[in-house]
Amino acid sequence: MDESLQRPAGIEGSALKGPFPVGAYAEMLREELRGRARLQLFGEIWNLRKTTARVYFELRDARGAVPCAMWTNKFEALGEIASSLSDGAQIVVAGGPDYYPGSKTSSPSFSFDVTALRVAGEGDLLAQLAALRRQLQGEGLFEPQKLLARPQLPRTIGVVTSESGKARDDILAGLQRRGWAGTLVWGFAPVQDRKAAAAITEALTDLAGTQQVETIIVARGGGSLADLFAFCDETLCRTVALLRVPVIASVGHHTDQTLIDDVAAESCSTPTHAAEAAVPLDINAERDKLRFGVETLSRHAQRAVVGRARALAALARVPGTHITRQRRELHQDARELRAAGQRRLLLERERSATVAEVLRRKTLAGAGPDKLARMRTLEGLSIALAAHDPKGVLERGYTIVDDGEGNVITTAAQAREAENVRLQFADDAVAAKITGSDD
């Protein structure tokens, strides 16, 4: 079709060129705008809206505004920052002007085509973070985790981290250093993109819900504050604060302070330290302590039994020693008694002899008319008296039998009972043994 045939006549009296078809002009306009210098703009973001393909917002400041558009996939790649954007946030965008020429059925539009975006300063993020931190602290959410009992030897530990991150190896190294080798449940989750906070929250909730996991470690390596922003997510932090299982956080380097560090039971500077905090006891050192305990108990048990047994044995020997001493003293007494008896016998014998001599002299002195009769009487008395002298009896062939210790045996029954006896003759004594019955 001949375009010139369709072109209407221009406006009468106008010095301007044309008229031209609008579509051609729109295309030309688009090309012209696209040819303008690409640059960066900054301002506040307003009226953010998303579609499957494109994200739209306005960039404003006090003097004016520019409509902006960005491909949705590029916007999503911003991660947690994209979620944190809200009206009024200061941002920097890079790109250039573009024009969508529209069509017969769609409206044209002008926009600044954004190819890159960042929050205008961490100051803003930090301000948001500080506000949220004050809010959570004000609600008392920093305390509950710190009040939970921490198992010294957890049998099952849950870990939330990236499946491919270095933190995973560091945690294993920390646990190995403690000598810990129990059950480790890995709750792998993205730790940076837009979905990270939700995924981490879900993994934490699931781990705590298993009833087996006694301690949970959440770990991520270092990064910019924007990279770590998932760990400042309000929902995530509120969830952690109210979990009944202690959470040990190690997010970023020690200079970073994310909100999860505040609400967790403990915050550690590295994943390795987090692992050591999850198992506070060094298991090898504990084994040594137990060995020492066993040795100490055994030593005390042995000392208590053996030592006291020796003391008892010493006490048991005391009666025997006492009896021996008493026996020795009794023997001594018996010897002294025997000696005293013999001395007394000698004295009695001497006294008898003296009395006999006195009687004999008196007999001689008193001899009178009946001298002969009295002498005979006296002689008879003297003989009777002499007959009572034991020595005389012995000289006549009699023998005194005693038990060897001076106790005189006067009956056969006593002799049989004594067995060992002593026969006292006039000149000496001999020991004898009762060897049989009287038959």
Added chain:
Amino acid sequence: MTEPEQSYEIATGRLEEIIRRLDSGEAGLRETLDLVKEGRTLVEYCAGELEAVSAGLDEIKLDELIARLEDQTPESE
């Protein structure tokens, strides 16, 4: 009345108390033998706890654990 829950830290704390008492030399024969008996029971418990966390590292993924628990649930009902 239920007994208080035993834990490694409670057991080792009591064991240290026992050893301090024995080391003091103030315990008589009966008390010493009772303390030694109690101490040996505590040592056995603690050794069991250490064994339970050092027998061998078992790594499982959360999904696997959840699946395992879900498999067990119908059986327990």
